[in-house]
Amino acid sequence: MTASLAAGPSCPVPLVSNDRVQLGHGSGGKMSAALLRDRFLVHLDNPVLAALGDAAVVPVEAGEIAISTDTFVVSPIEFPGGTIGSLAVHGTLNDLALMGARPRYLTAGFILEEGLPFDILDRVVADMARAARAANVAVVTGDTKVVERGKADGLYVNTTGIGVLDPTLKPLPDAVRPGDVLIVSGPLAQHGMAIMAAREGLAFEAEITSDSACLVPLVDLLRGEIGASVRAMRDPTRGGMASALNEIASASGVGVRLDEAALLIPDPVAAACEMLGLDPLYVANEGVLAAFVSPGRAADVLARLRSHPLGANARIAGAAVGDHPRMVVLHTKLGSRRVVDMLPGDQLPRIC
Amino acid sequence: MKYLDEYRDSAIVHGLAERIRRTATRRWTLMEVCGGQTHTIVKQGLDELMGDAVEMIHGPGCPVCVTPLEQIDKALRLAQDPRVIFTSFGDMLRVPGSDCDLQQVRARGGQVRVVYSPLDALELAVRNPDKHVVFFAVGFETTAPANAMAVWRAAQLRVPNFSVLVSHVTVPPAMMAILDAPDNRVQAFLAAGHVCTIMGWTEYEPIAAKYKVPIIITGFEPVDIMEGILLAVTQLEAGRAEVENQYVRAVRRQGTVPARTLVEQVFQMVDRKWRGIGEIPRSGLALRPEYADFDAELRFGLQDVSVEEPAECHAGEVLRGQMKPFECPAFGTLCTPERPLGAPMVSSEGACAAYFNYRKLESPARGAHPVAPAVSSHESPVT
Incomplete structure (x- = not known):
């Protein structure tokens, strides 16, 4: 009043x-x-x-x-x-x-x-x-x-x-088998860093925009005959790509190889993560799709995703493997390997 | 991304590794001082690129890790005080005190806020005149200038409801403590590039001369670290022991003079306890008497808090480079990021966290451990 x-x-x-x-x-x-x-x-x-x-x-x-x-x-x-x-x-x-x-x-x-x-x-x-x-x-x-x-x-x-439910497309987190190809539909970590920058009033060289988007049209491209080759799908929201892949690796009992060179992280997002000491693999996305696809149809799935603006930057980012079951392993640009585990809790900005 | 990609270039890193292997005629033992460098090494697997030429042991340069338990307990006590808004860098929130951590205090109703700069904490004090805002001033020489600036400005603006809980430490005395230890194995140091950006390297010259150790001021990216190692190995092979600057894009011999001046104006050298290591003479910074009004320990009568470290945590040996994290009997069993015994397991720069997070693929001898089920979320809701 x-x-x-x-x-x-x-x-x-x-x-x-x-x-x-x-x-x-x-x-x-x-x-x-x-x-x-x-x-x-x-x-x-x-x-x-x-x-x-x-x-x-x-x-x-x-x-x-x-x-x-x-x-x-x-x-x-x-x-x-x-x-x-x-x-x-x-x-x-x-x-x-x-x-x-x-x-x-x-x-x-x-x-x-x-x-x-x-x-x-x-x-x-x-x-x-x-x-x-x-x-x-x-x-x-x-x-x-x-x-x-x-x-x-x-x-x-x-x-x-x-x-x-659509009988032609029934992805399940436990259906991934060694050899299946991991396709990621777009750049990572934009939503989480956009929120963090907005919340904390952090100014970076270019404004970071959330990737929040409806993935329905992208998924619709995978219906029909090609749907059977889509084994599992996730949108890596809270906990980021690392957590989504760990969940699939655990559910399916497979290892996941993730290729660092294939991951797209926009420059302003990468810069913000560097400054705050955050790993973009754990930062939330709201318009990215990660799919495990049977190897024979990976090229078709990739082409379909790329035909839509939301999937224009789709790429093959790794694969399910028989080694290291239930573990996600990043193959770094330097040629080394490291485990990408789930985090115990929040990512916290570092001191220096 | 410019200024990053060129320092992460695979061909350059592998070329440097090859030169290190060719240069070394024996195995050398190097210590990287800073926890940020430790994480680059372990995360990128740099130590595995050099064959038997170099053993890297991980130094004490993680500000979260070396903050003594009693300072954490003081922070917890302040954070529980209903009159106080306790502010801190995010890193400190999960560091275990004697019976809980700052996140738990926050969950129980304590006002704990993460800030990105001590000046944000000062602004919070100005905006909340009915509360007392305490900032947890931890860190090495890197964070000291900003913390000094916050206290200096608070004094200029006469802000009555702002103070700092100081737990600052400095690098050179810790390096000397390591070199003085009878069982020391360190033959050369990679010094922390950001510390030297502030302080320059004049303090390191007498150490290199007295102890006959090469000290290479080194950056944090893979190319920086490999180049730093190559410079160190080259000196060791030639029998030289000098201070050499790899991080030329940031560091000058005199450092950043205005920052140093401000630090000297606000802080003075004191003896300081290091978590897991004990007291090191003249190894810390405390507020000068003229800034005593901004000392949270004096304002809240906390000077006499004294706490013993838990015996089962071997953080001290890890921080001195005498034990690799996976050699600790508690590693991955009694001590995990979910239930840490000591700070090196939770800090983003802690050596134990680096091995726990990145080195599960290897044999038990190198640090395999049971995978702990865990959930991941972000600092605050993003959906």
């Missing part, structure tokens, strides 16, 4: 401030209805959501469905290359797509902190709507809660995605 008191000599004092979220917006009363209408439905509108029932009712095809949920708490809410809104769409759709599913529907749950400016909320929801539209997926149901100032960091989003 203090904001509206300070706004000027208007009398009577308006009950509803119109520039930021208040606890009343979570009351379930008129303010909640207005919030839903003015801040969410304007952007995310579709017939299913507009019905405003207690649950969304949607048709599904025969067969199996895939369900995935993810919660997003990124700080800052807006960053070069995206916002928490588009990230929450991409993250969940990518999880579905990399299981081989075709994403159909999304849900969105918002936790809003009292005092969050509406202009930020509008940008986030508009960005979420844009990302969903681009992927041809509707947000069919949602929820908002408001918590007291200080109990959240601006806003948090949970999205759940529902997709229909």
